[in-house]
Structures are given as C-alpha cells and as structure tokens.
Amino acid sequence: xxxxxxxxxxxxxxxxxxxxxxxxxxxxxxxxxxxxxxxxxxxxxxxxxxxxxxxxxxxxxxxxxxxxxxxxxxxxxxxxxxxxxxxxxxxxxxxxxxxxxxxxxxxxxxxxxxxxxxxxxxxxxxxxxxxxxxxxxxxxxxxxxxxxxxxxxxxxxxxxxxxxxxxxxxxxxxxxxxxxxxx
Numbered sequence: 726x727x728x729x730x731x732x733x734x735x736x737x738x739x740x741x742x743x744x745x746x747x748x749x750x751x752x753x754x755x756x757x758x759x760x761x762x763x764x765x766x767x768x769x770x771x772x773x774x775x776x777x778x779x780x781x782x783x784x785x786x787x788x789x790x791x792x793x794x795x796x797x798x799x800x801x802x803x804x805x806x807x808x809x810x811x812x813x814x815x816x817x818x819x820x821x822x823x824x825x826x827x828x829x830x831x832x833x834x835x836x837x838x839x840x841x842x843x844x845x846x847x848x849x850x851x852x853x854x855x856x857x858x859x860x861x862x863x864x865x866x867x868x869x870x871x872x873x874x875x876x877x878x879x880x881x882x883x884x885x886x887x888x889x890x891x892x893x894x895x896x897x898x899x900x901x902x903x904x905x906x907x908x
Contacts, residue, residue: 730756730856732822734874735764736866736887739901745797748884748903751849752806752870754821762851765795765804767875768883775844779803782834785842787876795845804845805830806875810838825872841876866895 735751749766756762773792776783783790785807795804807828809818815837817829828839851859859865868891877883888899 728758730762730867732825732870734767734868734870734887735856735860736868736884738863738866739898740863746849750874750883750887751796751865752821752875754804754827754848756856759853761853762849762856764849765806765845766793766849767877768880769794770880771846779830779844782830782842782844785834785839787841787843788878789880793843793845793880795847796849798848798850800847802847803830804848806843806845807837807839808841808872808876810840822870823872825875843875866891866898868895 730753733753735749735753737746737749737751739748746766748768750768751764751766753762753764770789770791770793775786775790775792778792782805794800795802805828806821806825807818809824809826811824817832817837818826819828820826824840828837828842830844856865860867866888868887874883874887877886879886885899889896
C-alpha cells in the first residue's frame with residue numbers, strides 16, 4: 726500500500742455491512758500516517774437540488790445536479806469537488822488528482838474557471854491507522870481513481886462500474902448480488 730492514498734478510491738467490499746458505507750465508492754482527499762484520512766462518498770445522491778442549496782453554483786454542476794451525501798462525519802460541512810479548466814490553480818483550490826480538486830464554495834463561482842462541479846455534505850473520516858486496519862481486514866478495495874469518477878452521470882452504478890474496469894479477480898465482484906443469501 727502506498728504511504729498516501731490521496732486521490733485513490735476506496736471501494737466497499739461486498740461483506741461491508743455498515744449502512745453508511747455499503748456499496749460505496751469513496752474518493753480519498755487526504756491521507757497520512759499522523760493525521761488519518763478524509764474522503765467523500767461519490768455515489769450517494771440526496772434529494773436536495775443544488776439549485777435550492779447553492780443556486781449560484783448550479784450552472785457548473787454535473788448531472789444529476791443534486792447535493793451528495795459525502796459521509797457520516799460533520800453532516801453540515803460542505804465540500805465541493807470540481808475539475809479545473811487547465812489554467813493555473815487559484816486561491817480556494819486544492820488539487821486531489823490531475824485536474825480534480827476541492828474548491829471553496831465561499832468564492833464567487835462566476836470568477837472561477839471550472840468545468841464540472843459536484844457538492845457534498847459531510848465526509849468520511851478515519852483516525853491514524855484506522856483506515857489501514859480496515860483495509861487489512863478486507864473492508865475496502867483500494868483502486869486508482871479517474872477524475873471522471875467524481876462526476877459519474879449514473880452514481881447509482883458507480884460501485885459496479887469501478888469494479889468492472891479492474892483487472893482479474895477484482896472485476897468479478899461487480900456481479901456480486903446485493904443480498905449475498907441469493908447467491
């Protein structure tokens with residue numbers, strides 16, 4: 726395992742029964758041995774229209790233009806993921822992977838050069854060593870992310886789609902039924 730999982734995906738393994746993370750795909754935003762890890766769940770759209778929550782940002786939103794549930798920690802926290810248009814970084818931008826990063830929603834969206842946006846409330850968090858322990862116990866597959874994963878047009882299929890593109894044995898998990906007792 727690399728020393729930092731920043732920019733990687735955590736894909737919940739089928740036996741993960743925690744309702745917060747069942748069949749989730751988590752993008753790791755920060756990870757280090759001293760501080761633990763922070764990530765956001767990419768495939769939990771809510772019923773809240775982004776136009777109702779942050780109307781100034783909706784023109785940048787990827788479909789579906791709703792707020793996503795980023796995880797069970799700090800449900801009032803807002804994290805926005807965006808793709809930059811390739812120009813130099815700006816204040817309020819933190820790169821995560823290639824042209825994908827977090828952006829400060831306190832900024833004026835009209836002044837920013839962004840191509841896509843998705844807004845999350847809450848996040849997933851792990852203390853030092855906690856995520857590594859969960860990975861060792863088999864709770865997560867760790868795979869490479871692509872910037873497009875954060876803006877999947879069908880977030881309900883993201884878990885299967887990420888697994889399907891893996892090589893070898895890992896790809897077979899995409900076909901695992903939701904209820905293992907029917908297997």
